[in-house]
Amino acid sequence: xxxxxxxxELVLGGLEPLGAERAPLAxxxxxxxxxxxxxxxxxxxxDRSAMDGYVVRAADTAPGVPLRxxxxxAAGEVATAELEPGTxxxxxxxxxxxxxxxxxxQSELAEERNGAVTPxxxxxxxxxxxxxxxxxxxxxxxAEAGARLTLPxxxxxxxxxVGDVAVHRRPRLDLIVTGSELLPLGAPPEPGRIHESNGLxxxxxxxxxxAVVNDHGVVGDDREATxxxxxxxxxxxxxxxxxxxxxxxxxxxxPAFEQCGVDEVFWRVSIKPGKPLWFGRRDRTLxxxxxxxxxxxxxxxxxxxAPALRRLGGEREARPRYEAGRLTVxxxxxxxxxxxxxxxxRPGADGVLEATPTERQGSHMTGALGESDGFAIAPEDxxxxxxxxxxxxxxxx
Ligand code: AMP
Ligand code: MG
Numbered sequence: 001x002x003x004x005x006x007x008x009e010l011v012l013g014g015l016e017p018l019g020a021e022r023a024p025l026a027x028x029x030x031x032x033x034x035x036x037x038x039x040x041x042x043x044x045x046x047d048r049s050a051m052d053g054y055v056v057r058a059a060d061t062a063p064g065v066p067l068r069x070x071x072x073x074a075a076g077e078v079a080t081a082e083l084e085p086g087t088x089x090x091x092x093x094x095x096x097x098x099x100x101x102x103x104x105x106q107s108e109l110a111e112e113r114n115g116a117v118t119p120x121x122x123x124x125x126x127x128x129x130x131x132x133x134x135x136x137x138x139x140x141x142x143a144e145a146g147a148r149l150t151l152p153x154x155x156x157x158x159x160x161x162v163g164d165v166a167v168h169r170r171p172r173l174d175l176i177v178t179g180s181e182l183l184p185l186g187a188p189p190e191p192g193r194i195h196e197s198n199g200l201x202x203x204x205x206x207x208x209x210x211a212v213v214n215d216h217g218v219v220g221d222d223r224e225a226t227x228x229x230x231x232x233x234x235x236x237x238x239x240x241x242x243x244x245x246x247x248x249x250x251x252x253x254x255p256a257f258e259q260c261g262v263d264e265v266f267w268r269v270s271i272k273p274g275k276p277l278w279f280g281r282r283d284r285t286l287x288x289x290x291x292x293x294x295x296x297x298x299x300x301x302x303x304x305x306a307p308a309l310r311r312l313g314g315e316r317e318a319r320p321r322y323e324a325g326r327l328t329v330x331x332x333x334x335x336x337x338x339x340x341x342x343x344x345x346r347p348g349a350d351g352v353l354e355a356t357p358t359e360r361q362g363s364h365m366t367g368a369l370g371e372s373d374g375f376a377i378a379p380e381d382x383x384x385x386x387x388x389x390x391x392x393x394x395x396x397x
Contacts, residue, residue: 001268001269001270001275002266002268002269002270003269003270004269004270004271004303004338006266007266007269007271007277007279007304008303008304008307008319008320010265010266010279011265011279011286011304011307011308012307012308012311012318012319015286015308015311015312016311017032017034017168017311017312017313017314017315017316018168018169018170018171018237018312018313018314019034019168019169020034020035020166020167020168020169021166021167021168021169022164022165022166022167023164023165023167024163024164025154025157025158025162025163025164025165028149028154028164028165028167029149029151029154030148030149030150030210031148031149031167031168031170031210031313031314032146032147032148032149032167032168032313032314032315033143033144033145033146033147033148033149033165033166033167033314034145034166034167034168034314035145035165035166036141036143036144036145037141037142037143037149037153037157037162037165037166038138038139038140038141038142038162039136039137039138039139039140039142039156039157039160039161039162040138040160040161040162041138041160041161042132042133042136042137042138043133043135043136043137043159043160044130044131044132044133044134044135045132045161046096046097046132047096047097047129047130047131047132048094048095048096048097048129048130049091049092049093049094049095049097049104049128049129049130050093050104050128050129050130051091051093051104051106051107051128052091052092052093052106052107053090053091053104053105053106053107053108053109053110053128054067054069054088054089054090054091054104054105054107054110054117055073055083055088055089055091055097055098055101055103055104055105056083056088056101056102056103056104056105056119056123057083057085057086057100057101057102057103058102058103058122058123058124058125058126058127059125060085060086061103061105061119061121061122061123062119062122063119063120063121063122064118064119064120065118065119066116066117066118067086067087067088067116067117067118067119068086068087068088068115068116069087069088069089069090069112069115069116069117070083070084070087070088070089071089071090072089072090072091072092073089073090073091073092073095073096073098074092074095075092075093075094075095076095077095077096078096078098079096079098079099081098082098082099082100083098083099083100083101084100085100088105088110088117089101091104097129102125102126102129103123103124103125103126103127103128103129104123104127104128104129105117105119105123105127106128109121109123136160140160142156142157142160142162143157143165146314146316148315149165149167167314168312168313168314169313170210170211170212170313171210171211171212171236171237171238171309171312171313172211172212172213172214172236172237172238173202173206173211173212173213173214173236173237173238173239173240173309174213174214174216174232174233174234174235174236174238174239174240175199175202175203175206175213175214175215175216175233175240175242176216176217176219176226176229176230176233176239176240176241176242177196177198177199177216177217177218177219177241177242177243178218178219178220178221178226178241178242178243178244178252178253178292179196179218179220179221179242179243179244179292180220180221180222180250181193181194182194182195182196182218183195183196184196184218185197185200196218197294197366198242198243198290198292198294198297199215199217199218199242201294201297201298201301202240202242202290202297202301203215205298205301205302205305205306206240206301206305206306206309208306209305209306209307209309209310209313210309210310210313211237211238211309211313214233214236216229216232216233221244221250221251221252222252223252223255223256226244226252226253226256227252227255227256227259227260229256230253230256230257230259230260230262231260234260234262234282234285234287235285236285237284237285237286237312238285238286238287238288238305238308238309238312239285239286239287239288240288240290240301240305241253241287241288241289241290242290242292242297243290243291243292244289244292245267245276245277245278245289245290245291245292246276246291253278253289254267254278254289257278257280257287257289260282261282262280262281262282262285262287263280263281263282264278264279264280265279265280265281266278266279267279267289270336270337270338270380271299271300271303271337271338271340272333272334272335272337272338272339272340272363273291273293273295273296273299273340273362273363274290274291274296274299274300274303274340274363275291275296275337276289276291276296277289277290277291277296277300277304279304286308288300288304288305291363293363293364294363294364294366294369295340295342295362295363295364295365295366295369296363298369298396299340299375299394302320302321302394302396303320303394304320306318306320306321307319307320320394321394321395322377322392322393322394323353323392323393323394323395324352324353324390324392324393325345325352325353325354325355325376325390325391325392325393326348326352326353326354326355326388326389326390326391327354327355327356327357327376327385327386327387327388327389327391328354328355328356328387328388329356329357329387330384330385330386330387331357331376331378331384331385331391332378332382332383332384332385333378333379333380333382336380337380338377338378338379338380339361339377339378339380340375340376340377340394341355341357341358341361341375341376341377341378342357342358342360342361342365342368342369342371342372342374342375343355343356343357343358343372343373343374343375343376343393344356344358344371344372344373345372345373345374345376345393345395346373353393353395355376355391355393357376358371358372372396373395373396373397374393374394374395374396374397375393375394375396376391376392376393377391377392377393377394378391
């Protein structure tokens, strides 16, 4: 049995981002840029009006002195003629400023009558004009290689005339769920059988970690069927097999990995729930055998697989997403393994998450999981932690 930290080193050490592909902005959102993404245009791309009103020559404007009205420019249009001295032209917000004009007289300060516009006061040069390039210039770097394409960056790229960007490829996760006892979601109960939930949870957690899931469905506890499914599942970046990784007579997953030439890196980690976690590799494919208890699956996925997927997707430093918390009651790890306790998590007066472990704890306690917001982590070597002790928490939302 190895420590969680050692297991993380073995999973994450040397893991490089996957190659690049071009993705349209909608699909690139949340992913990691593989090359710098540059603005294609100046922003604004041309001098534009910030107001509805009239373009004028500022020097012509004086309180109560009418200017002859000479047409107008709507958004999307470009005036062909220069604005003559002593004239004004209607302009809408966002429209291009015609040659000759150097300011915008906003409607509220103008009176239009009989083909003339009279300003209420003199206007300064540049008033209400958004100048070309005042925000940024074409070629400016909007996202460095390695940066996550957050919504602010995606919005800026769209405005900057960029339609697609080079991002790291999404990891493909092949998923096999084993267990002859498993009933489909929502199926009528049957004697001796339980409802499947790990496939659902791995799919949801994998999508949040940026993976594309290739779901092979449920395989019964049969040696040949397990081998066939594993061989097929080894074609992607990550293979996750749920259940069957212990030493019972119906646990065919480890022999199937061996048969398919997957090299074992470790089996068994000092984590509760999740001790029978198995990890290995075949060529570039990472292979995880998850213990079948639903809480073990969720904990092992969140701690080991999600960071691996995020690293493959380009987030080089990805780690488990722990947050700082504080216990409201005493807690301790049992069995000498670091324990992930299902816990209610509520922000305290100082904003720190206060963790209250649920009364029922156990890798099969999916009801207690439903009462929790995630896990509070009691380290294996910490002994009894008093109420108020700082703990790491893993939030699931
Ligand atoms: P295993 O790791 O296959 O020995 O399974 C451990 C426990 O988890 C058993 O009680 C299984 O019935 C249960 N289990 C296995 N797979 C699933 C699943 N996909 N959904 C819900 N429970 C499961
Ligand atoms: Mg099983």
